[in-house]
Amino acid sequence: MTVAKNPAGNFFDVAIVGGGLVGASLAVRLAASSLRVVLIEAAAPPISAAAWDERCIALNEASQRILASFGVWSALSGEAEPIRATHISEKGRFGSTRFSADEVGLPALGYNAPLRAIGAVLSSAMAAAPKLKLLQPARVAALEESADHLSLNVESADGGVVIKAALVVAADGAQSSIRKLLGLEATTRDYAQHAIVSAVRLSRPHQGVAYERFTPDGPMALIPKPDDAASLVWTVPSANVESMLAWTDAEYLEAAQATFGGRLGRFTALGSRKSWPLSRVMNETLVGPRTVFIGNAAQSLHPVAAQGFNLGLRDVANLAERIIGAADPGAEQLLADYAATRRSDRERVSGFTDLLVRAFSNRTPGLAQARHWGLVAADLLPPVRAALLRQHLGHLGLPATGLGVPR
């Protein structure tokens, strides 16, 4: 869809800036309400090459519930491989911990789905929503505040259009343009690591088990895919990434196997490799004047423990629950209440991923003992285990309705 030069009525209740996984999920949810919604996405249709890439996304159990409540899970479930257990270990040390769906009486702890499939399902749901306006490819170039709305100058190849909205939702990623236009700051920590992502074929069935293996250079994750393949996410020092991408498939498989070990037999084939630089970007605030930041625009995390989109989806579910039916979706108090309810989930998850990266990517001997006892505690101490499981399932940040999770 292209920019309408003279859209009939340019006042919206909600303008979503950014149609990545998070902005698109919110658009799909709000399209089922009476709110007038516009989504502005910079990349060209039908899909954003930047956002709908070849990665797989490990969705936790809460995310599956959220997507089901948005009416899109049934279209995605055929492409999503159940994760029935998670195994966490550290290279070179004894001790590991394992969480399983059986111990919580659920069919799965989560599902591994191709990002492209999630994007396609969200795109079709948006295309089927008659009231939802899509401006794409288009960018917000300027923003002006008024008492009861924000005006956005939206530019595209066809020219410009002014959009007015009671609430602007910034879902425009870690380098949020809305953040910059509002003169807000974010704190960034460069991990000096890259994630190299590829698929591998396994000589043994994975039986639905996802593995996270920590090494001093960074974590390696293997997440089950259909047909005894797995997504391999290998975090490596940035200084090594170019040479590792230049290795032959055989060299890469051999090195990955040496790091992972033989739990899944041999790695027999490799898909294409792509790398991502890793940093943590925390927006200084979740809200601004008639503005709210969600997903990576609010917090962009290291992919260890696969938390980013899961957290962003909880942003979406909580925000939607607050603004649907509100007299003024951009009211200051409403946004302050939203920010207050999201604070603990955001701090817990961003703090946890940061701690994991820094504690495990460290050769200090005292820390090695602490890590070992951390894994033992996660395995043996019931309260620690229960808290970690709830976090793993994503149940701690669900909106007030709870989506059927017992409280």
Ligand SMILES: Cc1cc2nc3c(=O)[nH]c(=O)nc-3n(C[C@H](O)[C@H](O)[C@H](O)COP(=O)(O)OP(=O)(O)OC[C@H]3O[C@@H](n4cnc5c(N)ncnc54)[C@H](O)[C@@H]3O)c2cc1C
């Ligand atoms: C290697 C790797 C593996 C990962 N694995 C997992 C996982 O297994 N599970 C998980 O939960 N998370 C995972 N994540 C995190 C997850 O990918 C992100 O949290 C999620 O994709 C963020 O989505 P988003 O929509 O917030 O941001 P983005 O994907 O960055 O989307 C932002 C969108 O805004 C658009 N945009 C930008 N500026 C403008 C503008 N000015 N005007 C209009 N549009 C604009 C962009 O074109 C883009 O489409 C992983 C991340 C990495 C790097």
